[in-house]
Amino acid sequence: MIEIRDLVYRYGDAAALDGLSLSIPDGQYCLLVGPNGSGKTTLVRHFNALLTPDSGTVTVDETDVTDDPVVARTQIGMVFQHPRDQFVAATVGADVAFGPENLGLDRSEIDHRVAAALDAVDLDGARERRIDALSGGEQARVAIAGALAMEPSYLVLDEPLVGLDWPARESVLDHLDALAADGTGVIVVTHDLRDLHERADRLVALHEGQVVLDESPSDALGALPDLGVRDPRC
Amino acid sequence: MLSYRPGSTFAHRLDPRSKLLVQFGLAIAAVAHPTPLWLVGTTAFALGTLAAARLSPLAVLRSYRVVLAVLALAPLIAGIALGPPWFRVEPALRSALYVGRILPVLFVSAAYLTSTPVRDTRAAVQRLIPGKPGQILGVGMALVVRLFPLVLADVREVRDAIHARGGETRPLWERARLLAVRSLERTLDRSDRLSVALRARCFAWNPTLPPLSFERRDYPVLAVGVALALSPLIPV
Amino acid sequence: MATEQSVDLVDDETVGWFTKAVLIAALTAALAQISIPLPGPLPPFSLQPFGMFFAGLVLGPLWGGVALLLYLLVGIAGVPVFSNGSAGLGYVIAGEGTGGFLIGFLVGAVVAGAIAHRSTTPRPVADLSVPVQVAALVASVAVVYAIGVPWLSMVTGLSLVRAATVNAPFVPLDLVKLGIAIAIVEGGYLSGR
Numbered sequence: 001m002i003e004i005r006d007l008v009y010r011y012g013d014a015a016a017l018d019g020l021s022l023s024i025p026d027g028q029y030c031l032l033v034g035p036n037g038s039g040k041t042t043l044v045r046h047f048n049a050l051l052t053p054d055s056g057t058v059t060v061d062e063t064d065v066t067d068d069p070v071v072a073r074t075q076i077g078m079v080f081q082h083p084r085d086q087f088v089a090a091t092v093g094a095d096v097a098f099g100p101e102n103l104g105l106d107r108s109e110i111d112h113r114v115a116a117a118l119d120a121v122d123l124d125g126a127r128e129r130r131i132d133a134l135s136g137g138e139q140a141r142v143a144i145a146g147a148l149a150m151e152p153s154y155l156v157l158d159e160p161l162v163g164l165d166w167p168a169r170e171s172v173l174d175h176l177d178a179l180a181a182d183g184t185g186v187i188v189v190t191h192d193l194r195d196l197h198e199r200a201d202r203l204v205a206l207h208e209g210q211v212v213l214d215e216s217p218s219d220a221l222g223a224l225p226d227l228g229v230r231d232p233r234c
Numbered sequence: 235m236l237s238y239r240p241g242s243t244f245a246h247r248l249d250p251r252s253k254l255l256v257q258f259g260l261a262i263a264a265v266a267h268p269t270p271l272w273l274v275g276t277t278a279f280a281l282g283t284l285a286a287a288r289l290s291p292l293a294v295l296r297s298y299r300v301v302l303a304v305l306a307l308a309p310l311i312a313g314i315a316l317g318p319p320w321f322r323v324e325p326a327l328r329s330a331l332y333v334g335r336i337l338p339v340l341f342v343s344a345a346y347l348t349s350t351p352v353r354d355t356r357a358a359v360q361r362l363i364p365g366k367p368g369q370i371l372g373v374g375m376a377l378v379v380r381l382f383p384l385v386l387a388d389v390r391e392v393r394d395a396i397h398a399r400g401g402e403t404r405p406l407w408e409r410a411r412l413l414a415v416r417s418l419e420r421t422l423d424r425s426d427r428l429s430v431a432l433r434a435r436c437f438a439w440n441p442t443l444p445p446l447s448f449e450r451r452d453y454p455v456l457a458v459g460v461a462l463a464l465s466p467l468i469p470v
Numbered sequence: 471m472a473t474e475q476s477v478d479l480v481d482d483e484t485v486g487w488f489t490k491a492v493l494i495a496a497l498t499a500a501l502a503q504i505s506i507p508l509p510g511p512l513p514p515f516s517l518q519p520f521g522m523f524f525a526g527l528v529l530g531p532l533w534g535g536v537a538l539l540l541y542l543l544v545g546i547a548g549v550p551v552f553s554n555g556s557a558g559l560g561y562v563i564a565g566e567g568t569g570g571f572l573i574g575f576l577v578g579a580v581v582a583g584a585i586a587h588r589s590t591t592p593r594p595v596a597d598l599s600v601p602v603q604v605a606a607l608v609a610s611v612a613v614v615y616a617i618g619v620p621w622l623s624m625v626t627g628l629s630l631v632r633a634a635t636v637n638a639p640f641v642p643l644d645l646v647k648l649g650i651a652i653a654i655v656e657g658g659y660l661s662g663r
Contacts (some may be wrong), residue, residue: 070436078434084546085424086431088373090380096355102436107445141586146435149399215329238548257559300554304566308626311636314499325627332627336564343560347548355547358623371489374540377492377548378499385493386500406515409506410650414520415659421497422528422663429482430488437485439478451493 001025007056007173009042016042024187026153029180031196031217032189034206040189044156048072074099077147078110081159083139087175092142093127099150117145121175141175142221173199193232197221235298236344236350245349247288249448250358252455253346259462260342264335273334273378282339287345294344305333352379357444366439388420478558491533494525495540499551521609522575524650526582528663529605530592534583537578573612582610594659603655611648
């Protein structure tokens with residue numbers, strides 16, 4: 001369970017998050033939507049203590065994330081926009097191994113996790129391939145594998161589909177479905193709900209740093225245009 | 235240019251740490267004693283390392299042809315005199331001997347490059363240098379290897395963009411300034427995203443070190459490296 | 471889930487300087503591959519020293535040194551990052567007699583950083599006075615020659631005077647580069663860093 005209470009975060013004088021509260025139970029597939037500047041990215045960066053709140057608390061399974069960022073960062077795998085800028089090695093296997101290596105695991109356990117993570121995104125044969133030689137969709141899947149190798153309970157994806165063509169987009173989403181079905185909580189930050197609204201359990205919309213809508217995606221769709229998010233059915 | 239090629243030669247099967255030591259040891263040994271006999275000895279040793287990597291000396295000479303052509307000018311420059319007899323043989327020969335010492339260094343470094351993947355050198359650096367400096371340099375090397383092609387593409391794009399907007403009509407200093415500043419900005423723009431990604435993946439001071447295995451065959455190689463590094467102490 | 475040993479996270483500030491050092495190392499490598507063609511018989515105009523300039527001014531002596539050291543290490547490991555896609559320890563030692571200049575870039579970045587920041591913790595470039603930055607740049611170029619020329623003499627057996635004479639034609643080009651770097655500093659182009 002990710003539990004956010006009265007979270008405030010300011011950039012200078014502007015409050016990006018303005019007393020926001022939200023809880024996300026284990027295994028939920030949750031969409032986090034809102035126009036640019038609504039605070040989506042700022043919010044998720046509090047989940048694993050990449051940002052420290054000005055006030056309020058963030059707990060994961062009742063541990064305050066600022067007290068133990070290692071637990072937060074292993075429990076919550078995060079995949080950012082622009083996967084090209086987040087790889088740390090030139091080959092797929094070496095990149096996916098980076099997280100588990102930082103945890104100080106045995107080499108055999110690391111190899112096992114890398115194999116399992118690549119298998120989960122159907123890239124099991126790609127271990128020795130150069131990341132720069134992969135397509136955009138494959139790069140997005142390698143980034144997901146890098147997060148999965150930490151064996152997280154939640155996977156947070158910040159605009160994972162930007163710049164992907166339709167088949168690559170479908171493939172990434174299908175893999176997320178499989179992970180969700182397997183019990184991993186999936187949280188997707190996006191301003192583009194195409195193909196996503198039917199897959200998720202819940203839709204949370206942010207506006208000016210506050211939750212303004214929290215419903216099942218099918219019930220929420222009608223209210224979206226007022227919030228600056230396009231109705232995916234149009 | 236020479237680069238790593240997969241293979242199973244004796245050189246390929248050695249641990250990068252023993253190979254690095256031999257490489258640095260030979261570089262020290264090569265400049266230790268500027269005598270013809272010593273030069274013959276170090277060159278013979280270097281040819282041995284090429285054989286261990288199954289690398290043809292001619293291929294190495296060809297790949298270093300620009301370096302060698304420039305270095306070959308040194309004895310000519312050394313021999314020039316500003317008065318009769320206009321060319322003096324003795325300093326030219328001395329320079330030739332000095333330049334000749336570079337040859338075994340180039341040979342051994344070629345043997346190392348072709349038999350050692352970049353990631354093995356990175357692993358050796360991370361394991362040889364203890365503590366935080368080793369971690370910074372080891373992970374840093376992996377990141378530079380990863381980012382170099384991206385940054386090179388950025389810089390080329392910046393150059394082409396300046397060109398496309400009629401930059402060649404601008405004076406050189408202005409073009410160079412634009413290129414340098416825009417390239418720096420483009421490069422550092424990646425820095426925040428990379429920092430966040432490293433932190434999200436628990437970038438730590440005490441990770442599992444990259445795998446390397448020091449085998450029995452590495453011990454004699456290590457001993458040779460140490461002997462080479464100590465060779466300046468040998469009286470000749 | 472408890473991890474088996476305690477994970478010692480690298481602190482946020484260090485991660486920030488580290489990633490900047492890594493990127494400036496990659497930029498140094500990229501600039502060594504790029505040159506602006508000059509008219510007539512003049513050699514192409516390379517921007518390689520700008521890696522050293524930026525490392526010293528933006529990163530200070532410690533992280534600027536790390537940046538240039540990473541550049542050299544990656545080259546020694548075999549990535550074609552030196553001029554014209556060269557690599558290897560042999561190239562760092564010899565080059566076209568130019569190995570000392572590569573080492574000079576490393577020491578030059580440390581010296582420039584030390585003069586500009588006078589601390590291993592770098593300050594924002596906007597807080598550094600322009601004369602101090604200019605002094606740092608001039609010193610870094612002097613250091614490159616102070617190491618490069620004797621190194622050339624050692625590698626080739628040329629006397630110091632002859633080694634210096636051989637390098638003389640490159641001095642005007644390097645002074646132009648120094649002038650451009652000073653113009654960048656005086657124009658405030660780095661003050662956002």
